[in-house]
C-alpha cells in the first residue's frame with residue numbers, strides 16, 4: 001500500500017491572504033518549504049539566490065502581518081524577491097525566472113499588483129516608499145508602506161536623501177533594514193562598520209533573550225501607544241537613525257519568526273512617523289553551499305542542488321572584463337599614477353584582480369556611483385590617472401557628476417564601461433543602452449567602443465595616454481571573439497577608425513562588438529553578388545569624419561551599426577552627413593540601433609536578433625536600403 005503523497009503547505013498558498021489563518025508552526029514549516037522551492041527553482045534557471053534565501057522568514061512574516069497588495073511592499077533592488085513572487089500568485093511560473101517570456105528577476109509593476117514599485121538598481125526604496133506614504137495621506141487612505149532595503153544599498157546617497165526627507169516629513173512608513181553584512185562583495189564604508197557595531201553590541205545579545213521570552217504576540221488588539229511601549233524593549237536608543245527622525249527598533253533576528261511576527265505586528269500598529277526596523281539576517285541562509293561561499297551565491301548559474309556545483313561556462317575566449325582588468329594591471333605596473341575605482345562591483349568589473357596587485361590603488365566606494373565619479377574627478381584634478389570601472393547601466397546614476405564634475409572641467413577621468421549593450425537575463429534595467437548617446441553629447445569627451453578583446457587592450461592603453469580630457473571605452477558582457485591579444489598594446493590614433501574589409505556598393509560602419517555580425521553580413525551580401533565594405537569606427541567621438549566621408553562618397557548605401565539606443569553613434573554620423581550636405585547626392589543611409597522599447601530579458605543573441613542587429617538582419621536592411629530587388633526577394637533572403 002502506498003503512502004499518501006505528502007502535501008506541501010506551500011501548495012495551499014495562492015495569495016498572501018492564505019497566510020493569515022496559519023499558525024506560527026505552519027509558518028515555520030512554510031518557511032522551510034519556501035526556501036526549498038527557491039533553491040530548486042533557481043537551480044534550474046540560475047539567478048540571484050543568496051539574497052532571497054536570506055529573507056525567506058522576513059518575506060513570510062511581512063505577508064502574514066501586512067495586507068498586501070493594499071499595503072505597499074517595496075523591495076530595494078528586487079533581487080531578493082523570489083520568495084515574494086512565490087507567495088504572491090507567481091508560484092506556477094517561478095521556473096521561468098529570467099528566461100525569455102518568463103518572470104523578471106526583479107520586482108516589476110507590469111507583472112503583479114503585489115509589486116507596487118519596480119526596481120533592479122539599488123537604494124531607491126525609501127524614496128519611492130515616502131512617495132507612496134505621502135500619496136496615501138493626501139488621498140486620505142490608511143494603508144501601510146513597507147520598504148525592505150539591504151545594508152549594501154544603505155551606502156548610496158539616495159538612501160540618505162530619502163531618510164533626510166522622511167525623518168522631517170514624519171509620514172508613517174516602515175523601513176526594514178535587512179542587514180546581512182554583505183553587498184555582492186563584503187560591504188564597505190563607515191555605515192557598514194556602524195551597523196556591525198550595533199549588531200555586535202551587548203544590547204543585541206540581550207534583546208535576543210528578551211524576544212525569546214515573549215510567549216504570545218502583543219499588539220494584535222493594541223493601540224499605537226501599546227505597540228510603542230512594547231517596541232521600546234527592542235529600541236536601543238541613541239542611534240543615528242533616531243537622530244534622523246526615525247523610531248529605531250532592533251536589531252532583531254530576521255530568521256526567528258517568534259520574534260519577527262510580534263515585532264512586525266507592533267510596527268504595523270505604530271503611528272509615530274517613520275520607523276526603522278533593523279533586522280539581522282544571513283545571506284544564503286539554509287543552503288550550505290551558499291552560506292559557505294565567499295559571495296553567498298549572490299548570482300549563480302544553474303547548479304546541482306545536492307552538491308551546489310554550478311554549471312561551468314562553455315569556456316572559449318576570455319571575458320572582456322578579465323581582458324580589461326589584466327590590461328589595466330599591466331599599465332599600472334608601468335605607471336604609478338593609475339588608480340582603479342569600483343562602486344560595489346569589484347568582481348563584476350574585474351577590479352578585484354587589480355586590487356590583489358595594487359591594494360592601495362583600488363577604491364571600492366560602495367553602491368555610490370555619483371560619489372565614485374566625483375571622487376575620480378578629484379583624483380584626476382590632482383594629477384592621478386583614475387579608471388572608474390562602472391557598468392553602463394549604473395553609470396546612468398552618476399550622469400550629472402560626469403557632466404558637471406568631469407566634462408565641464410575637462411578632467412582626465414577614464415570611464416571603463418562594462419556591460420555595454422544587451423546583457424540578457426537581467427533584462428531592461430541592466431541593459432547598457434544609453435551611454436553612447438549620453439557621453440557622446442558632452443563636449444570634449446572621447447568615446448570609444450571595443451570591437452573585440454584586442455581592441456579593448458589597445459583602448460586601455462589609449463585611455464592612459466589621454467591625459468588632457470575625459471575618455472570612455474565600452475565593452476560588452478561575456479566573452480571576447482577569440483582574437484589574439486597584442487603582445488604590446490598600442491595607443492590608437494584619437495578619432496580614427498579602420499577599414500576591415502574593402503568593397504564598393506554597401507558600407508557597414510560598426511561601432512563596437514557588432515563588428516563580427518557586420519563581417520558575417522558582408523559575407524552573406526557577397527554571396528548575393530553585393531560588394532561590401534566593413535569599417536570599425538572605434539570612436540563615436542571624435543568621429544572619424546574622413547572615414548565617414550569616404551564611405552558616403554564611394555558607396556550607394558551606408559549602414560551604421562551599434563549596440564546602443566537611438567541618439568547614439570548613428571545619430572552622430574547623421575549629424576555629420578547633414579552638416580556636410582552628403583544627402584544631396586542621393587546617399588542612402590540607415591542607422592541600426594536598439595529598438596525604441598525596453599526589451600524584456602532573453603538570451604542576448606535572441607534579443608539582438610529581435611533588435612535587428614544580427615548578421616541576417618543587417619544584410620537584409622542593406623538590401624532593402626539598396627532598393628534593387630522587390631520585397632519578395634528580400635523576404636526570401638531574410639528567411640534563408
Ligand SMILES: Cc1ncc(C[n+]2csc(CCOP(=O)(O)OP(=O)(O)O)c2C)c(N)n1
Nearest residue numbers: 051120121122150151152153182183184344
Ligand atoms: C545603483 C546600483 N549599483 C550597483 C548595483 C549592483 N548590485 C546589485 S545587488 C548589490 C548588493 C546589494 O547589497 P544589499 O543591499 O546589502 O543586498 P543583499 O544582496 O545583501 O541582500 C549590488 C551592488 C545595483 N543594483 N544598483
Ligand SMILES: CC(=O)[C@@H](O)[C@H](O)COP(=O)(O)O
Nearest residue numbers: 079120299348419423426477
Ligand atoms: C542585481 C544586480 O544588479 C547584479 O547582481 C547584477 O545582476 C550583476 O550582473 P552581472 O552578472 O552582469 O555582473
Ligand SMILES: [Mg+2]
Nearest residue numbers: 150151152182
Ligand atoms: Mg546585504
